[in-house]
Amino acid sequence: GAVVSQHPSRVICKSGTSVKIECRSLDFQATTMFWYRQFPKKSLMLMATSNEGSKATYEQGVEKDKFLINHASLTLSTLTVTSAHPEDSSFYICSASIPGTESHGYTFGSGTRLTVV
Amino acid sequence: GQNIDQPTEMTATEGAIVQINCTYQTSGFNGLFWYQQHAGEAPTFLSYNVLDGLEEKGRFSSFLSRSKGYSYLLLKELQMKDSASYLCAVMDSNYQLIWGAGTKLIIKP
Numbered sequence: 702g703a704v705v706s707q708h709p710s711r712v713i714c715k716s717g718t719s720v721k722i723e724c725r726s727l728d729f730q731a732t733t734m735f736w737y738r739q740f741p742k743k744s745l746m747l748m749a750t751s752n753e754g755s756k757a758t759y760e761q762g763v764e765k766d767k768f769l770i771n772h773a774s775l776t777l778s779t780l781t782v783t784s785a786h787p788e789d790s791s792f793y794i795c796s797a798s799i800p801g802t803e804s805h806g807y808t809f810g811s812g813t814r815l816t817v818v
Numbered sequence: 819g820q821n822i823d824q825p826t827e828m829t830a831t832e833g834a835i836v837q838i839n840c841t842y843q844t845s846g847f848n849g850l851f852w853y854q855q856h857a858g859e860a861p862t863f864l865s866y867n868v869l870d871g872l873e874e875k876g877r878f879s880s881f882l883s884r885s886k887g888y889s890y891l892l893l894k895e896l897q898m899k900d901s902a903s904y905l906c907a908v909m910d911s912n913y914q915l916i917w918g919a920g921t922k923l924i925i926k927p
Contacts, residue, residue, distance in 0.1 A: 707860075735915075744822075744919040745861070745905070794860050807851075807915070809860040 703729045703799045707810025722780045722813045724795035731797035734778035739792045785817040820844045822918035829924045838891045846911020852891045853905040901925045
């Protein structure tokens with residue numbers, strides 16, 4: 702089935718540094734990738750939608766200069782958290798719609814646990 | 819505004835049956851999803867309903883009533899591994915997923 706590989710699964714970084722999270726669709730072409738953030742015991746929050754070859758669409762309240770999204774190919778989308786701060790510590794998940802499925806299914810990456818110290 | 823409501827937490831006994839409810843108010847409707855999420859992991863797809871009625875898939879069933887803005891996920895023959903959060907999500911008229919906060923299901927022996 703459709704698989705999205707997300708790396709790294711866990712990362713600890715110092716305040717002020719940048720962290721890049723990658724999501725690759727392994728056996729299908731992901732024209733659209735969704736990036737979510739999840740705080741403990743909270744709902745998934747959509748941060749942005751990225752389409753291959755174009756600029757990402759950010760949700761209200763999400764700083765596009767801080768969360769840089771690049772979707773340069775049909776199989777790779779990246780999220781870079783720039784100048785990270787402790788409040789950016791969270792669980793980040795990417796998701797892609799599965800093409801050709803009747804149920805408009807989505808497949809998720811395994812998530813990245815970011816801790817900023 | 820758009821809203822998805824589901825209970826925060828439920829407790830059930832191994833081998834029993836549990837029903838997790840979800841009510842929604844969204845701008846349009848293009849289907850309702852149920853996902854299972856274990857702590858620290860990404861959600862995994864359980865079911866998709868777009869027409870009224872019951873969809874059965876093994877030990878899990880999902881029901882939808884569009885007129886009532888209501889769905890439930892039914893889990894039978896509960897196993898300890900079913901302890902997880904269960905997320906209800908609705909796809910609105912813009913094909914955007916609106917997520918509930920999830921129901922934490924605790925299974926006791």
